[in-house]
Amino acid sequence: MASTQLTDEELFLELKRFGFTPGPVTENTRPVYLKKLKKLREEQQQRGLRPGKTRTIGAINSTTGGGSTVASRPVSHDVTHLNTSRRPGRKSSLLGFSSDESDAETPLKRKGLGHSGRANRSSSSQQQPKIRPASTPSVAIKSRYDHSATPSSNFSLGQNGERRVSLGWGVGDRSRSDAGLRRYDDSGDEDNYEEDMEKKSRSLNGRGASRLNASKLAGDYSDSDEEEVSGLGVGDPECDRLEPRRNHPSVALSSDVTDRGSATDGQNTEATPRRFLNMGGSQGEDEEEDDLKRRDFSRLGDSRSHTLPRKPIYGSLTENHKGYTGKNSPATGEDGASRSNSTELRPRFSTYSGLSQTYRRNHSNHTPAPNHSCGHAALKRNVSAPEDELLQQFKREELASSGSFSAHYLSMFLLTAACLFFVLLGLMYLRMRGSGALEVDNVINSPPPEFDTPNKDVIQKLLLSLHDHLAFVAGQHDCGDPNHPNRSVSIDEASVYLLAQNKSFKGLINESLDWIIQKGQDVGIRLMGAVPDEPVTKVSEIARLESTHPKMSFTCRFRRAFFTIINRVLLIAVVAGCVWSVVCYVKYRWRRDETETRQMYDMVERIIDVMKTHGEACQENQDLQPYLPIPHVRDSLVQPQDRSKMKKIWERAVSFLSANESRIRTETQRIGGADFLVWRWIQPSLNCDKGSSKVWQGKAFPLDRRNSPPNSLTPCLKIRNMFDPVMEVGENWDLAIREAILEKCSDNDGIVHIAVDKTSREGCVYVKCLSAEYSGKAFKALHGSWFDGKLVTVKYLRLDRYHQRFPQAQGCSTPLKASGLATSVTNTTAHLQHHSSASSPGFS
Amino acid sequence: MSTTSQKHRDFVGEPMADKPVTALSGIGETLGKKLEENGFDKAYVVLGQFLLLRKDTEMFTDWLKDSIGANSRQASSCAQCLKEWCDAFL
Numbered sequence A: 001m002a003s004t005q006l007t008d009e010e011l012f013l014e015l016k017r018f019g020f021t022p023g024p025v026t027e028n029t030r031p032v033y034l035k036k037l038k039k040l041r042e043e044q045q046q047r048g049l050r051p052g053k054t055r056t057i058g059a060i061n062s063t064t065g066g067g068s069t070v071a072s073r074p075v076s077h078d079v080t081h082l083n084t085s086r087r088p089g090r091k092s093s094l095l096g097f098s099s100d101e102s103d104a105e106t107p108l109k110r111k112g113l114g115h116s117g118r119a120n121r122s123s124s125s126q127q128q129p130k131i132r133p134a135s136t137p138s139v140a141i142k143s144r145y146d147h148s149a150t151p152s153s154n155f156s157l158g159q160n161g162e163r164r165v166s167l168g169w170g171v172g173d174r175s176r177s178d179a180g181l182r183r184y185d186d187s188g189d190e191d192n193y194e195e196d197m198e199k200k201s202r203s204l205n206g207r208g209a210s211r212l213n214a215s216k217l218a219g220d221y222s223d224s225d226e227e228e229v230s231g232l233g234v235g236d237p238e239c240d241r242l243e244p245r246r247n248h249p250s251v252a253l254s255s256d257v258t259d260r261g262s263a264t265d266g267q268n269t270e271a272t273p274r275r276f277l278n279m280g281g282s283q284g285e286d287e288e289e290d291d292l293k294r295r296d297f298s299r300l301g302d303s304r305s306h307t308l309p310r311k312p313i314y315g316s317l318t319e320n321h322k323g324y325t326g327k328n329s330p331a332t333g334e335d336g337a338s339r340s341n342s343t344e345l346r347p348r349f350s351t352y353s354g355l356s357q358t359y360r361r362n363h364s365n366h367t368p369a370p371n372h373s374c375g376h377a378a379l380k381r382n383v384s385a386p387e388d389e390l391l392q393q394f395k396r397e398e399l400a401s402s403g404s405f406s407a408h409y410l411s412m413f414l415l416t417a418a419c420l421f422f423v424l425l426g427l428m429y430l431r432m433r434g435s436g437a438l439e440v441d442n443v444i445n446s447p448p449p450e451f452d453t454p455n456k457d458v459i460q461k462l463l464l465s466l467h468d469h470l471a472f473v474a475g476q477h478d479c480g481d482p483n484h485p486n487r488s489v490s491i492d493e494a495s496v497y498l499l500a501q502n503k504s505f506k507g508l509i510n511e512s513l514d515w516i517i518q519k520g521q522d523v524g525i526r527l528m529g530a531v532p533d534e535p536v537t538k539v540s541e542i543a544r545l546e547s548t549h550p551k552m553s554f555t556c557r558f559r560r561a562f563f564t565i566i567n568r569v570l571l572i573a574v575v576a577g578c579v580w581s582v583v584c585y586v587k588y589r590w591r592r593d594e595t596e597t598r599q600m601y602d603m604v605e606r607i608i609d610v611m612k613t614h615g616e617a618c619q620e621n622q623d624l625q626p627y628l629p630i631p632h633v634r635d636s637l638v639q640p641q642d643r644s645k646m647k648k649i650w651e652r653a654v655s656f657l658s659a660n661e662s663r664i665r666t667e668t669q670r671i672g673g674a675d676f677l678v679w680r681w682i683q684p685s686l687n688c689d690k691g692s693s694k695v696w697q698g699k700a701f702p703l704d705r706r707n708s709p710p711n712s713l714t715p716c717l718k719i720r721n722m723f724d725p726v727m728e729v730g731e732n733w734d735l736a737i738r739e740a741i742l743e744k745c746s747d748n749d750g751i752v753h754i755a756v757d758k759t760s761r762e763g764c765v766y767v768k769c770l771s772a773e774y775s776g777k778a779f780k781a782l783h784g785s786w787f788d789g790k791l792v793t794v795k796y797l798r799l800d801r802y803h804q805r806f807p808q809a810q811g812c813s814t815p816l817k818a819s820g821l822a823t824s825v826t827n828t829t830a831h832l833q834h835h836s837s838a839s840s841p842g843f844s
Numbered sequence B: 001m002s003t004t005s006q007k008h009r010d011f012v013g014e015p016m017a018d019k020p021v022t023a024l025s026g027i028g029e030t031l032g033k034k035l036e037e038n039g040f041d042k043a044y045v046v047l048g049q050f051l052l053l054r055k056d057t058e059m060f061t062d063w064l065k066d067s068i069g070a071n072s073r074q075a076s077s078c079a080q081c082l083k084e085w086c087d088a089f090l
Helices: A008-017 A030-062 A065-085 A087-097 A102-125 A131-144 A152-175 A178-187 A193-216 A218-234 A236-252 A256-278 A286-310 A315-325 A328-361 A377-384 A387-434 A437-445 A453-478 A491-501 A503-519 A554-620 A630-637 A640-660 A733-744 A772-782 A799-805 A807-811 A825-843 B006-012 B029-037 B043-052 B057-068 B072-089
Strands: A525-528 A544-547 A627-629 A664-671 A674-681 A696-699 A716-720 A751-756 A765-769 A785-787 A793-797
Touching (some): A453 A491, A453 A525, A554 A674, A627 A630, A630 A674, A696 A733, A716 A799, A765 A772, A765 A799, A799 A807
Antiparallel strands (some): A716 A765
């Protein structure tokens, strides 16, 4: 990169081209801006190069492991050379894996664990040819350690183990206590590269052991994965740091060779979940793998450029860092790892293999690749979320939804069943009503024994048929059938009908009728004489027959019932509505009367105050007339637009005053040639309590750090002890309080909402400001001041609580200003005085 | 509200006048010496650097890490301290 040749101006312009406004480029800010420029350039390149990544990687894959090692060798030389010349950079690039952010280190450490573990799993279970070339780099590297050709699982193990170690080394550095890092930092000495490596290897050993312990617990592994995933999700700074860290290892391992390696890693991690899914099923996941790989590469590419800018910790070597990123630092990392790990790693590999076994077993708990760049975490999670987890979630959702479905249906079903039940019940009831004839039949069926037995049956039949006929007639009549205008049937018609039924009824009609009379019970037939409503005692008197149990068709009955119900319901509703409207009207009237009375009293008070002050003014100034014309008082107290509205109240006030106020006398005076009804203030001046003298009276104590928070915490304030609700008189004293606060903070134009809590015993006022600094200013102005003889205290409130209490304050954003025309009584009297004093010169 | 150290509060509470760099939150003995070696012997000089970087805490943090090897906790603490000082007094 030719960044070192950039002049200050060029650097400035380059940065501006990216839309970033830099400050002046001085000798101190130069490196920072160079770093920033590199970061911006990488980002830009990254966006452009992403599609090309896969192709290059594919080409790389073809090289052998040995080639890769060879390739890495010269690179490492360069790196060493560079390192000696730029030791801080070296340190940073090496430690670049391990930034000193101790917070993010532990998750990263675990991430590294997971990363390699996953790789273990995936590669161990996979025999794909695609993996082979990926593993060749590790194989090549391994070859240096005289690793015999073992099945791919071992390779992958080794590869993963080594990678993991190198990752861990990078990570471990980070995870090393800050003290250790600070040793590096604070020493300030540029360590030799070798020295660094030794240190790192030492630490690596120690770390490796600890990590082994940690990683042995596969459950831990998966838990830590999840933990770090959530940790990843938590904070952006963490994210940023994790991203570089995460990607740095992958970047570090991604020279031409390591690109592949990390890609494989990534892809392995990607593939792992898939693998596990398909464990039971097929293993043909070439396409998946391809996708994964491509995705990995793109991710890596992204992450690489993305992370690099953020990465550098000890980045006076920023340019080198960037320049060698792709090659040197990763290679050096790898080299260093390999060199230092050569001896120590071998015994570890066996443990790693054991670990991989356990990982394989615990595939279900494994959460995949979110470890890869945090910046792409979301993307990766979406992309690479293990399918089995997805499936699990899906099943859970389905279960939930189906459960909810069934619950929903169940409730609906129950509801409809209940409704149906009640409807059926009603219908059955209706039907029952109609079939009251049954009992009649029973009655008829038990004729008294005094009849002759042979005729009994005939009489029974006669009666029954007569009853039915009558019922039919009545029912038809009731249902509005025009064929039967009369509900009752004359006896002749009845006889005719009965004879038509059965000839044998002929002689028995009278007997049956007699029996009915004698029966006395209601057999469903009513016998009416010529005059209705007169009991019939003899057969001869019978003129008409009527049924008492009309038989109506079911629909007819239902209709009648329905209409009846509707009518009754409407009636009830109408009655209820009337009652409710009456109640509302009464309440309204009552409220209105109350307001009017209150206004009237308020007006009276204002008049009294006016008169009082006028009286005092007259005492001081003998030129003034000791009385005031009533219309003048009204016009000064009541705004012009309210005059017609307040007319009634004014009249009441005037009459109240004349009746109940002894200190004001109503008289007629001649002013300027016209007769006026005037008020004269009679009472000699008492020391009237300037009731509402709401003024600020100075500060009680200076505000310093002991009695106030040093910096304002929230934009909301609670002010205590501004008033005493019991003692307050008048209608608008809360407005006076508001005005007082605004006046006190008149220099602070950040107050957007004031709420006077009229009911609080403590006299609380709530204030919301635009921001914390405004509230801080208001705090300083108000806290510890005397107001109206009371010591005011202020404290900060939480914004969300404030919004809960006063939701209307959420929308306030315009600063409030103290209004000049306060409606306090004192001001009106002042106005009046001003008015009168102004008018007099005007007259003269 | 995030927790601030006593050092932070002490620095942000008043104008920095002639305070040494070790008065800055996050800057201890070692880092202070390194800053002095780099020519930043007083807190106001570090403030100058902060202002040169347009009060960008991220860049200032990077600068601190690069120039004196502060870790990110120290650097962000110092940046935050200066930022608040500027908010209060500038």
